[in-house]
Amino acid sequence: MVILYSALVMGALGLGFGLFLAFSNEKFKVEVDPRIEQITKVLPGINCGACGYPGCEGYASAIVKKGDAIDKCLPGKKMGVIERIKEILEQNK
Structure with a gap:
């Protein structure tokens, strides 16, 4: 028993x-802006820190929340990251 x-x-x-x-x-x-996830997927994902942020997600968050420059990703410049980030930001205004 x-x-x-x-x-x-x-x-x-x-x-x-x-x-x-x-x-x-x-x-x-916690509500997260979907643009942060979209931009993170576009970035190379190597978390090199060349942009001045601790990883690609930190940089994507700074772009969306603080309006930081979209051309700081050095490894992604040759991959066309800047154009894709512009598309995401214009698409979700």
């Missing part, structure tokens, strides 16, 4: 904590 009660208590606790986590996830959801 003790094992049955223990299993029921653990199941109820697991269910309660799971519901709490699901509610917290929805309550404290």
Whole structure:
């Protein structure tokens, strides 16, 4: 009988904590601008830091949020990154 009660208590606790986590996830959801993800996919992804930011996602975030220059990615210049970033920013105005 003790094992049955223990299993029921653990199941109820697991269910309660799971519901709490699901509610917290929805309550404290952080909205992210979809342009940041699109620009990150366009960048080379080598996280070299040549742009002055700690990785490609940091640079993409600076472009969208701070309006930083789009020509700082040195490895991406030959790949046509600047033109694709312009398209993304113009497309989602």
